[in-house]
Amino acid sequence: MTAYLTDPAAWQLSWDRQQEAFLPDREHRFAAMLDAVDAVTDGAPPRLLDLAGGTGTITLRTLARFPSARATVLDQDPVLLSIARASLADRATVVAADLSSPAWSRDLPEPFDAVLTATALHWLPAERVATLYAEIREVLRPGGVFVNADHMPDDTMPGLTKRLIARADARRAAAYAAGAASTWREWWDHAAADDVLAPRYREREQIYPAAHTNPEWTPPAAWHVEALRAAGFAESGVLWRGGADAAVIGLR
Numbered sequence: 001m002t003a004y005l006t007d008p009a010a011w012q013l014s015w016d017r018q019q020e021a022f023l024p025d026r027e028h029r030f031a032a033m034l035d036a037v038d039a040v041t042d043g044a045p046p047r048l049l050d051l052a053g054g055t056g057t058i059t060l061r062t063l064a065r066f067p068s069a070r071a072t073v074l075d076q077d078p079v080l081l082s083i084a085r086a087s088l089a090d091r092a093t094v095v096a097a098d099l100s101s102p103a104w105s106r107d108l109p110e111p112f113d114a115v116l117t118a119t120a121l122h123w124l125p126a127e128r129v130a131t132l133y134a135e136i137r138e139v140l141r142p143g144g145v146f147v148n149a150d151h152m153p154d155d156t157m158p159g160l161t162k163r164l165i166a167r168a169d170a171r172r173a174a175a176y177a178a179g180a181a182s183t184w185r186e187w188w189d190h191a192a193a194d195d196v197l198a199p200r201y202r203e204r205e206q207i208y209p210a211a212h213t214n215p216e217w218t219p220p221a222a223w224h225v226e227a228l229r230a231a232g233f234a235e236s237g238v239l240w241r242g243g244a245d246a247a248v249i250g251l252r
Contacts, residue, residue: 005083005194005196008087014182014187014190017180018181018182018183018187021175021176021180022119022184023119025243025245028240029118030057030061030118032239032247033240033247034066036239037062038066040114040143040145045066045068046066046113046114047069047113048069048070048112048115049072049112050072050073050074050092050117051074051115052099052121053075053084054084054120055084055087056084056092056094058116059073059088062116070110071091071092072093072109073088073094074097074104075096076097076099077204077207077208078203079188079191093109095107099121099128099132104135105135105138108139111140111141111144112139112144113144114144114147115140115144115145115146116146116147117148118247119149119151122150122217125217126217129227133146133227133231134231136231137232140252141252143251143252144251145250145251146233146250146252147247147248149246150218150247151244152221152248153220154220154221154241155220155222161243164244168244225237225238234251235249235250235251236251
């Protein structure tokens with residue numbers, strides 16, 4: 001017998017609040033990404049891949065804006081995928097796959113109008129990101145777009161970027177101190193204590209052993225723009241910027 005989360009919406013809310021403590025302008029980047037999707041679909045319901053999509057955050061916002069969209073969430077994390085499946089039910093396809101393997105796209109249902117990802121690929125090593133960009137291009141239809149929003153400091157303004165990061169860190173610390181949001185570690189402790197998510201959490205520990213976790217790799221946006229060009233995208237550039245974060249876009 002399969003056990004289901006009793007209140008997926010509550011887990012989505014707690015995830016959003018935890019993430020918003022890291023990224024106060026999180027919704028701004030999502031809006032910019034979906035504007036790009038709208039621009040390349042001309043009003044038609046988009047076919048969208050939510051890459052490294054976790055709980056389905058981008059997919060939920062896509063369906064709110066484009067109710068007839070056909071969305072697929074792809075991730076490897078069994079805890080986050082459990083929340084995504086419970087939240088989305090039959091409104092989207094949910095796929096478990098490992099982006100470190102070239103086989104990650106094997107079970108995808110169709111070519112996509114857009115592939116969107118946020119705050120995820122910095123866990124992959126540089127050489128894998130560059131190769132992944134070329135693989136992502138292959139799952140897009142001609143004229144489709146890929147957008148990656150992540151930590152991408154502007155290397156032309158190192159002094160200001162450092163101050164912006166320090167300011168964001170201070171605001172985050174104040175939010176934690178006031179109990180306005182859970183820390184990353186607190187959120188995962190809650191998941192590990194949940195009756196339904198606890199088995200998935202144990203699976204997660206096998207997939208991501210602490211001793212083998214990749215360090216974050218956050219090159220400037222210019223690196224990503226050039227990597228997209230090298231991967232064969234017809235156009236690439238910066239779609240959005242907020243402090244030390246940015247969203248880069250590639251047009252197939």
